[in-house]
Amino acid sequence: MHAVDGIDLRLELGEIAALLGPNGAGKTTTIDMILGLGAPDTGTVRVLGMQPREAISRGLVAAVLQSGGLLKDITVRETVRLTASLYVTSQPVDEVLDRAGILAIANRLVGSCSGGEQQRLRFAMALLPDPALMALDEPTSGMDVEGRRDFWTAIRQDAEQGRTVLFATHYLEEADAYADRIILLREGRIVADGTAAEVRSLSAGRSVRANLAGADKAALAALPGVRSVELRGDRVLIQTTDSDAVARYLLTATAAHDVEVVTQNLEDAFLALTSDEPGPAAVRTPAGTAA
Amino acid sequence: MNLDRLANRASPPLGGFNLTFLAIEVRRLVRNRRTLLITIVVPVILFELFKVNRKLAAASSSEFGPAFSMVGIAVYGSMLAASAGGARVAIERALGWSRQLRLTPLRPAAYIAIKLVTAMLLGLVSVVVVFVLGANDGVDLPIATWLTIGLLAWLTSLVFAALGLFLGYLLPSENALQVIGPLVGVLSLVGGLFIPLSLMPDLVQQIAPFTPTYGVVEIARFPLVGGSFDVLWLVNVVGWTAAFGVLAALLFRRDTRRT
Known part of the structure; x- marks a missing residue:
């Protein structure tokens, strides 16, 4: 030891x-x-x-x-x-x-x-x-x-x-x-x-949340850095190490609104x-x- | 931070041994009631205790005269003070001060040297106190004899400064001083410091030459008693100093390895 x-x-x-x-x-x-x-x-x-x-x-x-x-x-x-x-x-x-x-x-x-x-x-x-x-x-x-x-x-x-x-x-x-x-x-x-x-960002990165009806789960999961995608009705929760890429995609390529980027705190890491x-x-x- | 400036940095001379450090150590001794008790009060009490003895002895034989007894007590005081001074490393180890000092340029040898010098200074105070009492009590010696005896009684107490260091590295802080008092007392009695060996039982007379107190007191009394110088006294002093010194060094190394 x-x-x-x-x-x-x-x-x-x-x-x-x-x-x-x-x-x-x-x-x-x-x-x-x-x-x-x-x-x-x-x-x-x-x-x-x-x-x-x-x-x-x-x-x-x-x-x-x-x-x-x-x-x-x-x-x-x-x-x-x-x-x-x-x-x-x-x-x-x-x-x-x-x-x-x-x-x-x-x-x-x-x-x-x-x-x-x-x-x-x-x-x-x-x-x-x-x-x-x-x-x-x-x-x-x-x-x-x-x-x-x-x-x-x-x-x-x-x-x-x-x-x-x-x-x-x-x-x-x-x-x-x-x-x-x-x-x-x-x-x-x-x-x-x-x-x-x-x-x-090493542990779980950030989580991006948004309201998006009919989200394409496969397309979101294919974005760079994405670890998991969860759908709760019209609400999507995405764990990612590259929150910028996800947010940019949501705001430019989809009708998503109320986009939030939440940083994991150091304690989680x-x-x-x-x-x-x-x-x-x-x-x-x-x-x-x-x- | 400028790297050029770093290149000019040097280690201290003498491993960090310096007079500011020594002065602060001396101030600590002066502030400490326990060291004052050991270096001054205990020898004074002993001196008074043996007063009656001396009066009787003075009448019968010059060998056991007042000066003879005074030297014994001076050597005892010097030993007690020096060993107590050495044992102060136990307290500093327990406090963690020794470990704090390892974050500075101070070399272990310089730390030991500081402790030895302060322990010996305490011993010197004891010798002077007892001599003043002796002179006051009618001990009358040529000035050269005072100085020679004083110097010998003091320098040979190095044996006990080494013993103090050894015990200081061996024992936990509080115990070290508690062990030293009785230990030095018994060794002094058996070594013939208080009562002349010729008045002691045969067994004690046979053991005495092997005790660490014996060589010291015989050498210190030599200018007084005269006669032939026994090389075994010197062997006794050097042998015991070396033994305690080596033991202290071994324990010191064990102490610094454990981190």
Whole structure:
């Protein structure tokens, strides 16, 4: 049994990518390997062309991990100062505290900070080396709604500077709202890889509905991308991966009216792709150079 | 992110060992009541406890005089402080701080070095406290002898900093300190730190040379007692330091492999 089996992952510079999957899908194992905390049995991990440990040592890769504990008997600022002292070059301490939104509590002992504040402290520590790649493992679990929103605002602002961000999550809405790219994992394999829209369309695509008396079921089923056609009286329901083609046909070649195009939500895709049936191939061929 | 800028990034010198880190570690020690208790209060209590003993001894024989007893307690204090300092890795492992540090350029060897240096600093505090008490209590030695004994009592406590690290990687956080107190106490008694070995039962006298406390205290008392230097003392110190050091290193590697 392998937690991760045959993951081929290349990230583009400046990309925000989400590793999405249910518990046990291999998200943490994947991130640990990128950080050199675990080694693959076979195959290699290279980050920016070097060993993970080397990339961390040079401050090129930083991470926010849930399992990483903090010292309770020093202050927030001391924690960041200590971490800064380990890098050859680092961002000013108060600047990263500010960017992580914890400058106001800099003199507080870490032991009396909330879970969300401690998580933002970990984020501040990860900002210190100005890394090219920031890895975050379930960064917002245990935060309340407001804390989660603030946290992602900080990450988003930071990524605008061109940093590559890879985060693991099992919150669909997080992946949908904050990632440019979603990598869906199931049992240690990538079952989908693309934009949120691409991943959505992978499972069942969209459904097109219209009112059409005497619909020609065979003609509709022959359209490109159509998976199923259902007739309910004068109402047609078409599942398709190419909703544009179906809609265009309905509006130009038939008397159909009240045409609706309904997108499957990501949750449908998530459930379809991570359930027991074999998943479809990845939408995107990994290409380009690694971040 | 500009790739040219990335090419210039370097790893830190000395594996990340630096004075800012050390200063914060020292501040943590000062804030911690338990370490202050171990490094200052315990040696002071022991010193007072053995006061009566010393008064009696001073009258009878110079060998068991006040200075002899003082060195024993100084070595004990230094050992207790150093081992407690080393065992602090247990708490940091339990907190997950060790794992957090693995996301930084800090090399494991530099982390161990920081822990050893802070543990030894605690040991030094203990030695100084006991010496001040001794001087106040009438121990009168040439300045060179004070310094030599102090240095020996302190440096040889490296054995116990290594023991502390070993136990810190062996035991869960709370247990480590609970084991160290009694362990160092018993070893000190058997090693002849509190009561001269010649007054102990035969069995203890036979076991004593093999305990990790024996070499340390004999070396520290050598400038005081004089006579011939026994190479076995040195073998004892080096042997036990190596043994604890190797055990700590093995456990440390097991600890970092498990992820």
